[in-house]
Amino acid sequence: MKRYVLLVVALCFLAIYLFPLYWMYLTAFKPSSETFTYPPTFWPADPQFNFLQVFVDKKMDVYLWNSLVVACGTTVIAALIGTGCAYALARVRNVWMDVVLFLILMMQVLPPSLMATPIFVLFNQIGLIATPRFAVILAQTAKVLPLYIVLCRTSFMQIPKELEEAARVDGASRITAFFRIIVPLARNGILVTSVLIFLQSFGEYVYSRTLISQEDLQTATVGLMNFMGPNTTDWNGIMTYAVIYVTPIVLVFMLLQRKIVSGLTAGALK
Amino acid sequence: MSALLRSLRDGRGFDVALAALALAYLLVFSAFPLIYNIAMSFQEVDMFSLGDLVRPFVGLANYRTLFATPEFWSIMSNTAIFVILCIVFQLAIGFGLALFFQQDFIGASYLRGLFLAAWIIPALVAGAIWKWIFAGDFGVLNYMLMSTGIIDEKIFWLSTPAISLYSVIIANIWLGIPFNMILLSVGLAGIPKDMYEAAALDGAGPWGRFWHMTLPMMRSTIGAVTCLGVIFTLQQFDLFASLTQGGPANSSNVAQYWSWQLSFQNYDIATGSAVSVLMLGFVIVVAFFYVRSTRQEYQA
Numbered sequence: 001m002k003r004y005v006l007l008v009v010a011l012c013f014l015a016i017y018l019f020p021l022y023w024m025y026l027t028a029f030k031p032s033s034e035t036f037t038y039p040p041t042f043w044p045a046d047p048q049f050n051f052l053q054v055f056v057d058k059k060m061d062v063y064l065w066n067s068l069v070v071a072c073g074t075t076v077i078a079a080l081i082g083t084g085c086a087y088a089l090a091r092v093r094n095v096w097m098d099v100v101l102f103l104i105l106m107m108q109v110l111p112p113s114l115m116a117t118p119i120f121v122l123f124n125q126i127g128l129i130a131t132p133r134f135a136v137i138l139a140q141t142a143k144v145l146p147l148y149i150v151l152c153r154t155s156f157m158q159i160p161k162e163l164e165e166a167a168r169v170d171g172a173s174r175i176t177a178f179f180r181i182i183v184p185l186a187r188n189g190i191l192v193t194s195v196l197i198f199l200q201s202f203g204e205y206v207y208s209r210t211l212i213s214q215e216d217l218q219t220a221t222v223g224l225m226n227f228m229g230p231n232t233t234d235w236n237g238i239m240t241y242a243v244i245y246v247t248p249i250v251l252v253f254m255l256l257q258r259k260i261v262s263g264l265t266a267g268a269l270k
Numbered sequence: 271m272s273a274l275l276r277s278l279r280d281g282r283g284f285d286v287a288l289a290a291l292a293l294a295y296l297l298v299f300s301a302f303p304l305i306y307n308i309a310m311s312f313q314e315v316d317m318f319s320l321g322d323l324v325r326p327f328v329g330l331a332n333y334r335t336l337f338a339t340p341e342f343w344s345i346m347s348n349t350a351i352f353v354i355l356c357i358v359f360q361l362a363i364g365f366g367l368a369l370f371f372q373q374d375f376i377g378a379s380y381l382r383g384l385f386l387a388a389w390i391i392p393a394l395v396a397g398a399i400w401k402w403i404f405a406g407d408f409g410v411l412n413y414m415l416m417s418t419g420i421i422d423e424k425i426f427w428l429s430t431p432a433i434s435l436y437s438v439i440i441a442n443i444w445l446g447i448p449f450n451m452i453l454l455s456v457g458l459a460g461i462p463k464d465m466y467e468a469a470a471l472d473g474a475g476p477w478g479r480f481w482h483m484t485l486p487m488m489r490s491t492i493g494a495v496t497c498l499g500v501i502f503t504l505q506q507f508d509l510f511a512s513l514t515q516g517g518p519a520n521s522s523n524v525a526q527y528w529s530w531q532l533s534f535q536n537y538d539i540a541t542g543s544a545v546s547v548l549m550l551g552f553v554i555v556v557a558f559f560y561v562r563s564t565r566q567e568y569q570a
Contacts, residue, residue: 006375013367014381018388020444023410024399036408039417081295084288092285100289102561107300109557113507113526114546115300117533118307125321142299149292174284203392205508210534221394225511228398235402242395253390260390261383265456 024246027239035236054240062216063223064245066133070219071202073137075194078148081141083190086152087182091161108146112206115139120210132212136219139207144197151196151263155189156182192259199249220245304550311547315540332544339541341520341528348435349504349524352442357499359443361492364450369484371451372458382455385448393445397512400441404428404513431521434514438522441509446502450495457491458484490563497560504553525549 015022027035029047055061089101119139120129128135159182167177183190205221212218218226224245227238253260277283311332313325336342371382388396403411404427415421427437461484469479504526510516516523516531523531525545533542 003375006370006373007377010371010375010378010381013370014384017385017444017447020396020399020403021387021391023403027402038408039413040408040410081292085292088285088289092289097289100293103293103301104296105561106554106557107296109501109505109553109560110300110304110550111505111507111526111553113505113530114550114553115303115307116530117539117543117546118303118310119299120533121310121315121320121539122303122306125323138299142296145292145296174281178284199390203394205392205394205511206530209511210530221392221508224394224398228401228512232401235405235408238398239402242398246391246395249391250387253387257383257386258380261386261452265452 021250024239024242027235028243030236032234032236050237051240051244054237055244058223058227058237058241060220060223060241060244063218063220066208066212066217067202067204067219067221069133070136070140070204070208071198073134074140074144074201074204075198077137077141078145078197079190079194082145082148083152083183084178086149087156087178087186089149090153090156104146104149107142108150110143112139112143115143116206116210119207123211129211132214132217135211136204136207139211140201140204143207144200148193148197151193152186152189155186155193155263158189159185188259189263192256192263195252195256196260196263199252202249307543307550308547310540311544313540315543317537320539328540332540336541336544341523345520345523345525345528348520348522349526351435352439352506352524353500353503355436355439356442356446356503357496359439360446360450360499361454361495363443364447364495365454367447367451368454368458369480371455382451385451387448388445389448393506393508394512396445397441397509400437400444400509401428401513404437404441428514429518431518434518434522438509438513441513442503442506445506445509446499449502450499453495453498454488454491457488457495460491461487493563494560497556497563500556501553501560504549 026042026044028051029044029049030041031044031046031048034041034045085100085104089097089104123129123135123139128138163181163185164177167181168174172180203221204219205225208219208222209225212222224238224241227234227241232238274283310325312327312329313319314328314331315325319325367382367385371378403409406412406424406426406429409427411427412421412424416424425433428434465483466479469483474482506524507526507530510522510524510527514522516527520528526549529542529545529549531542532538532545536542
């Protein structure tokens with residue numbers, strides 16, 4: 001009996017906590033007249049589906065495509081550079097590797113809004129501003145790479161050393177052993193970490209806002225900011241925009257929830 | 271040469287090359303901008319000298335200008351209030367929820383994971399949602415508080431100077447709860463169950479067990495989560511951009527947003543980088559403690 005009471009209490013906590021998300025979905029479905037009624041309604045009396053209209057009016061295809069480019073580019077570069085480093089850090093334990101790990105952990109904490117100033121001036125000098133999305137990818141990769149390495153490292157540490165040694169005895173070189181034995185075994189960890197990095201970069205804002213000046217190269221976060229403006233009244237449209245933007249992220253998260261949570265907890269405290 | 275190649279392909283060199291590749295990337299795109307930033311804070315940087323390689327050296331002039339700006343101390347105290355209040359509430363609520371979900375019932379770990387749905391959405395979108403919830407005239411928060419009789423008249427959460435900072439704090443606490451809860455749950459799961467049974471046999475009540483066992487056993491976890499909390503709250507930028515933009519009249523401005531504003535809205539890059547250097551220095555000190563605390567846990 002007590003367990004059911006606990007379950008009900010837990011559901012109440014969750015409902016209170018996730019109310020803002022419910023409010024976003026609810027507002028998106030309300031017609032604009034109902035959005036501005038007072039007292040507000042908590043269930044749409046006359047549900048509207050103006051998703052397509054907002055999508056087209058606000059050129060969300062362009063914004064979402066740019067966000068996708070940034071997120072994919074970041075994930076690919078981070079995975080290419082980070083996977084090997086995570087493996088080396090998991091396998092070799094000596095003073096030098098400890099120093100490398102320490103440096104990487106220190107570079108994980110730099111706030112992007114503070115790094116934006118030097119990165120903008122630097123990228124401006126070497127001409128990277130001319131390819132703004134690539135510039136955002138490079139900056140964002142530097143931001144998420146340490147997290148990627150730390151999280152992947154824990155999944156490499158779970159692979160027994162003996163498996164690699166057996167392959168080496170059978171004549172495989174280190175490169176072969178790495179690609180044929182180690183990486184396939186750590187596949188799950190690498191995938192989940194990549195998804196996490198992808199989702200984070202899909203919502204990137206500071207660097208996109210700072211480094212991209214052309215409207216048609218800007219990301220969905222900047223698009224949302226432009227939509228909001230200083231004196232917003234179209235809350236209905238803004239929440240519709242937010243729903244279109246956020247729903248894929250929430251769906252991916254729900255599907256991989258268990259794995260993301262366990263990967264996150266293993267990495268952050270070890 | 272061939273020995274080097276063989277080492278790279280098949281020996282020590284393989285590990286070194288893999289680690290060096292990522293480290294080199296981070297040195298170029300994180301460490302170098304960091305040092306470059308320190309250099310810029312001692313130079314005269316404006317829109318004209320932006321592209322120059324050699325800029326006039328001005329010593330501590332940028333820092334002097336910075337300390338002399340009338341809003342400097344209020345923004346710094348805003349930053350301190352923001353960080354401290356966010357951490358205290360995130361930690362307290364997160365800890366409470368972690369303890370609650372530690373109990374044995376159906377779906378406990380699944381439901382706990384669902385909290386992270388708020389953490390995974392872009393902070394800017396979370397800011398947009400909260401801006402709508404906080405809205406003065408039609409916002410749902412005012413309606414709820416008024417209909418339960420907590421307040422008598424509508425509060426303009428984002429445009430009242432005395433309240434705007436606390437509105438951002440509320441939104442940021444909301445964002446940070448799940449992460450705190452999940453990390454604290456890991457710490458709780460690491461406490462051996464039989465210790466509690468032994469204590470219960472010795473007659474320790476639930477309060478005593480929490481006070482004399484859970485809290486001391488959680489000390490290192492709480493330390494690590496607090497350090498991470500400082501690091502993450504100082505990274506919060508999107509909420510400020512979407513909720514108040516530091517206004518009205520800098521009443522909700524914090525250092526990390528101010529630095530960006532100085533550089534990219536006032537085009538005062540030199541002062542912006544001076545703020546940035548101060549804050550980065552602070553973050554690095556906190557990170558040092560965080561890394562040390564996790565290392566100790568790892569060795570233990």
